[in-house]
Amino acid sequence: MLIVFCPNCGPRPVEEFRFGGELPSPPESITDPAERDFDQVWMFNNVAGIHTERWYHDAGCHRWTTVRRDTRVDRIVEQHVSLRPD
Amino acid sequence: MRAPERLWALRVVSTPEALDHAHYEGDVIVLRIANDEAIAIGAVHAELTDEHAIVEVESTFVGWDLSLAEFDEIVHRHVEWPLPAERPALAQGLVAGLPLKFWIDHDRVLMISSNGLVHEVVDRLGVPA
Amino acid sequence: MNEFVETLLSLTWHEPRSSYDVVIIGGGGHGLATAYYLATRHGITNVAVVEADYIGSGNSGRNTTIIRSNYGIPESIRFYRHSQVLYDRLEDETGCWIMHATKGLIWLAHTESAMRAERARCQLNNAMGVETVLVDPVEIKRLCPQIDLSGGGRYPVLGASYHVPASTARHDRVVWAYAQGAMERGVHVLQQTTVTGLLRDGDRVVGVRTNRGDIAAGTVMSAVGGDVTTIASYAGVRLPVRTHPLQAFVTNGYSQGFGPIVSDTELLCYISQTARGQMLIGHEYDREQSYSRQSSFQFLQANAVKMSYLLPFVRNLRILRQWTGRCDVSADFSPIMGFTGVDGFVITTGWGTWGFKAIPAGGEQMAELIATGRTPEMIAPFALDRFAADHSMADQGSTGTR
Known part of the structure; x- marks a missing residue:
């Protein structure tokens, strides 16, 4: 079972959360702003590997948290990832 | 064990700093459900330093007042995640598939659910209606 | 082999x-x-x-081997209908028995808004030459006597769209x-x-x-x-495209015949009987993207509960196998x-x-x-x-x- 560490409520089974999808991140190779916008809206990295994604704590504090999960084995490798630049 | 009672509360959304120093009128239990949101049960007025704070009457919750023994006997075995060790403390999450909140004090536990889920809580946990 | x-x-x-x-x-x-x-x-x-x-x-x-064409946009209806026609001919064309069996698909609705969607589906399907008809609870009970029309007291059945040519194949x-x-x-x-x-x-x-x-x-x-x-x-x-796991399971044999395929877009689960008599039960895909083919207990629990609201007899069956595929969702x-x-x-x-x-x-x-x-x-x-x-x-x- 996946356990997500909610920064407000503590470690919880993933069933308490709603999946918010991968963070859209167009590849660096796309430089045209319009093409980057298009990619951001429609395309997915759909990584087979470490996937940065958002979860919403629906059954608890109603706040979002970000984790990194290995989609090949379905394990969270990093909890409560900060998205703010240092 | 008594039947659940309607809880009258204020829901306050504000900055974490303002919530840390908020004053409420009355005999109040403050549930800090997130760092920028609190539910003050029993409060009729909130004093905050944040002029943009949102304060709304919250009347959709009901609460069961349980002794520690009742909580241990009836409810605790349905909780599949660790409860906080400090007292008093707020715990919130899915219990028997239902979103519940607990205000765990030294000798009592207030079990809180949304009014619309009372019949489900009664069904699944066996607490009085 | x-x-x-x-x-x-x-x-x-x-x-x-x-x-x-x-x-x-x-x-x-x-x-x-x-x-x-x-x-x-x-x-x-x-x-x-x-x-x-x-x-x-x-x-x-x-x-889960369901063949249907009761889609909601004309381009899809035409495409999937054509696929049904090719399936109908496949045994004759290849000389291989694919165990193709027409069963009909009951697509249940529990709310007025779902009924509106099913009415629209029937009209669009019929306009495209696909036989999908609106059926009331009495007709549903006739097509599928095992169903509990009260949905276990929680999900009362208001009606359904019945997709006549739906079939399964091995x-x-x-x-x-x-x-x-x-x-x-x-x-x-x-x-x-x-x-x-x-x-x-x-x-x-x-x-x-x-x-x-x-x-x-x-x-x-x-x-x-x-x-x-x-x-x-x-x-x-x-x-x-995002890749999600999709899970399903089969029970042990159910000794009575279960004619149609029953699908529920509000409870997001569906059921049919395999040629061996097992009940084959599926679900929407898992919410999170994953390449893992790990099956989960949570899926079994959630799905078995939902199905037993609609079809109480499944409570007496046992789960034999469960499995997981990866599906690419556009x-x-x-x-x-x-x-x-x-x-x-x-x-x-x-x-x-x-x-x-x-x-x-x-x-x-x-x-x-x-x-x-x-x-x-x-x-x-x-x-x-x-x-x-x-x-x-x-x-x-x-x-x-x-």
């Missing part, structure tokens, strides 16, 4: 040649059907189907029928051959790199399920077929939870596209460039997901 394979198939396995006219990546239903139709309809037999494991080992062996046999038909005509099927890259000549794709060496190709087609993002990335193609919940913008590389993907029913039509249309170099009119709406052109084919309501 079991007794079916031994009696059904007379297959000849080949060593890879260094070059083919067409290389198809993925030996599932779509890949093998494309090879079959290239050989039978277009006389193109210098074709290899490259499969990383054994044929039908991916989603073709993990689906999934392995569909794969084997296409494989046999293609191989008899000279197509090479290369099992245990993993594609690790695409051969490029400038911008053009000119072959595949595999664990058994490089294979040159005039055209490379990706028909993989589950790893399409990786394969497409070898050609520099970005896809509006951004608008419709498939993606056709050219990719990269010369020599075509694709069929986005088959999410609706790929098995599309195997014949998808294979036939992709074969025509490869043979003629032009997009057939029937699948033109499903081209990859529709997203950039703002012509998305949104039809989530017909996919059994939310």
